[in-house]
Every structure is written in structure tokens, then in C-alpha cells.
Amino acid sequence: MAAGLVFTLLLGLSFGLWDGADAGCQLRAPTKLDCPAGWSWFEHRCFVFVPYQMTWAAAEKHCLSMDSHLASYHSREEYNFIRNLIHKATGKHTTSWVGGYDSAQVRF
Template sequence: MAFALRSLLLLCGISGLLTGVWSDLKVVRVPSCPKGWSRLDDRCFLVVDKLQTFADAESSCQGLGANLASIRSAVEDEVVSALIARFASTGYVWIGYNDINVEGTFEWTDGSPSVFEDFDGAPPTNPGEDCVQTYPETLSTWDDVDCDTPSPFVCAKDLH
């Protein structure tokens, strides 16, 4: 009887200790991309294989809580190129770079700083060609084209 009582007290004491330990643990949620999106670091990318003008593509991305993709590094450029090769039916897609406001001064639709470019040489200054597509089949080179050209597109958004 004494042994059973000691065992019960020991069990209650251990249980109380564990309850205290478990109640102090906090669950940390790791952010993830929505289903169908691909993650790179703290950003999510989605290739939309639907032909749209630049403006319509940007609107579609905004409807998903994103913008046309801003590409901030050579690594992101390579990842986006791989996604395009896998999910797009054409070898060219819209990204969010454009010089709509001032010819020759490119900016991202999401307001990101312009710290990376992948033009073949100097940024182009073709009047009437203000929106940028990436061509991963040709070593991921970018080019400006008419914004009304229907093309697939890449959306991007930051993880929260």
C-alpha cells in the first residue's frame, strides 16, 4: 500500500512537472506560400499560363495579393526562369519591370528598388515598347515589348 501511494504521488508530481513544461511551449508557425506557388527565401512566385496584356496581368496578380514579379537577384532570375520553363507554354512571360512613366527609366510595379537587371547589354529605349518580358530560353535575357502583347506572366509576393 505504501509503495502504491508513493508511486501515485510520484506520478502526479511528474505529471504536474510535464504539464508546466508543456504549457510554457509556444508553437511557432513558419510562413508558407499558398498552394501552387513556389517559395524562394521570403518570397512566393506563381507562373500564370494565361495570355494577358501587361496591365491585365498586373491586375490579375493584384487580385492574388501580389504584383507582377520583381526580380531582385541573379538567383531569383534563375528560379523564375526554371519556373517558366516548367509551367509556361511559351518561352516569354511578363515580369513587373517597365518604363511606362519615363522612357529608359525602368521601375518595378511593386515599387522594389531596381538593383538587378538582365537585359542583353544596356537597358533598351524603344519607344512604344515599355513593358519587360523575360526569355529564359535565351539565357534569361529581358527585353521590352509593346505592353498590349498578350503573354503569360509571373506573380510574386512576400511572405508575411
């Protein structure tokens, strides 16, 4: 399986099915001081860019190993924050993995 260089952290700059992408992880944090070193805080969540190529499942597993999940966005402001975070880390707007769920398995 080929892996493509992409960022998995946070935001769906593009959605699609890739063999690989970089990863971005998020975790909840009441204050900026609660974020681990190297993570960025925005609206009670910490984000980090992970520059390793991996599948979506591997990216989520990597985030879980850091007690976090793939990033997701819930507002235009959060989308822009994530997009800028990726740009600062890579120097460009690159494709990213984001968190999600299997609608066939999840019922509300």
C-alpha cells in the same frame, strides 16, 4: 487586340512590348509555409505561373486580385529560379511579363 501566348510571371526572359503574354505573380512570405497552395517559395517570396494570355496591365491587375504583383528579380539566383519555374510550367523557355514602373512618373 491580339493576345500572344507568353508567361507573365516572373522574369524578363525577354523584354518588349507585346499585345499579350502569360502572367507570373509574386508575394512576400517569411517562410515556405506562408505560400498559398500551388505557389513556389524562393528567398522570402512566393511565385506562381499564370498560363493566361493578357496585356501587361491586365496581368498586373490579375496579380493584384491575388494580393500580389507581377514578379521581378533582384539577383542572378532569383533570375535563374524564375526561369526554371517558367520552364517547368511550360516545358520551354518562353517570353514573360515582369513587374516594373514608369520612370517618368516615379522619382527617387
